[in-house]
Amino acid sequence: MQQRTSGGVTFFLTRRQVKNLNLRVRMDGSVAVSAPMRTPLREVDGFVAAHAGWVVQAQQRMAARREADAALPVPDRIEALAGMRALVERWWPAFAPRCPGPMPAVRVREMRTRWGSCSLRTRTLCFALKLWAMPQPAREYVAVHELCHLLHPDHSPAFWAEVARCLPDYQARRALLRAPR
Ligand SMILES: [Zn+2]
Numbered sequence: 407m408q409q410r411t412s413g414g415v416t417f418f419l420t421r422r423q424v425k426n427l428n429l430r431v432r433m434d435g436s437v438a439v440s441a442p443m444r445t446p447l448r449e450v451d452g453f454v455a456a457h458a459g460w461v462v463q464a465q466q467r468m469a470a471r472r473e474a475d476a477a478l479p480v481p482d483r484i485e486a487l488a489g490m491r492a493l494v495e496r497w498w499p500a501f502a503p504r505c506p507g508p509m510p511a512v513r514v515r516e517m518r519t520r521w522g523s524c525s526l527r528t529r530t531l532c533f534a535l536k537l538w539a540m541p542q543p544a545r546e547y548v549a550v551h552e553l554c555h556l557l558h559p560d561h562s563p564a565f566w567a568e569v570a571r572c573l574p575d576y577q578a579r580r581a582l583l584r585a586p587r
Contacts, residue, residue, distance in 0.1 A: 410447075413455025427453045431464035433472070433519045478539045486538035487514040493549040494531060500572065505556045514538070521583060522548045524555035540583060547579035 408419045417429075417437035427450065428440045441450050454461075491512040498509045510529045517523070517534035524531050531552045537545055550572045558565035569576050 410451065410454075412451035413458035415454050415458050415461050417454055419450060429454065429457055429461070431461060431468060433468055435465045435468050437461055437465075475536065478536050481535055481538035483514060483535060486533075486535055487512065489538060490514055490531075490533045490545070490549060493546055494553065497546075497550055497553055497572070501553050501556060510553075510556065522552045524552040524559075526556070526559060543575075543579045544582040547573060547576050548583070550576070 410417055410419055415437055417439045419439050419441060421443050422440045424440055424442055426442070427445060430438045432438060437454075439450065439454060494509065494512050502509070507529065510524075510531050513530055513532045514535050514537075515532060516536075517532070520534065521537050521540075522531065522533045531549075533548060533552070537548055551569055554565055554568045554572070557568055573579060
């Protein structure tokens with residue numbers, strides 16, 4: 407990984423087996439660029455400079471989101487864990503026939519960039535503590551999202567079809583997580 411600056415944008419460049427240049431602003435505001443092995447540096451720099459305005463806007467959005475997240479009340483850990491476990495228990499019967507074995511373990515911890523995660527290896531669903539500060543329909547959406555990962559580990563169309571089958575209004579629920587708060 408190489409740190410460079412172009413058009414006023416400082417970014418971290420990685421070379422990958424990819425076809426196109428790709429630019430991403432991370433949650434912490436840092437900029438990651440991946441480039442095909444043979445793309446000349448001046449082309450990379452030109453690409454970043456051409457997207458400088460977009461980068462600044464994305465960084466402002468991320469900063470606003472970090473601020474909003476920091477302002478959220480920190481929920482009680484025991485209450486959050488009990489509540490998320492109850493949600494998973496309620497939905498588990500819909501998944502159990504296709505997921506042999508016991509219900510996954512449920513954990514709650516501080517997570518900075520995601521609302522939840524699903525580990526197939528440890529059979530654990532993990533939820534962000536601050537999810538418990540979100541409206542109930544949004545919490546339920548995240549619980550179902552992570553349960554669906556037991557069937558589809560990716561975000562493929564089949565995964566989203568499964569989420570939609572469980573929660574036909576999942577897009578409205580997901581929007582609650584993104585709305586200014
Ligand atoms: Zn997911």
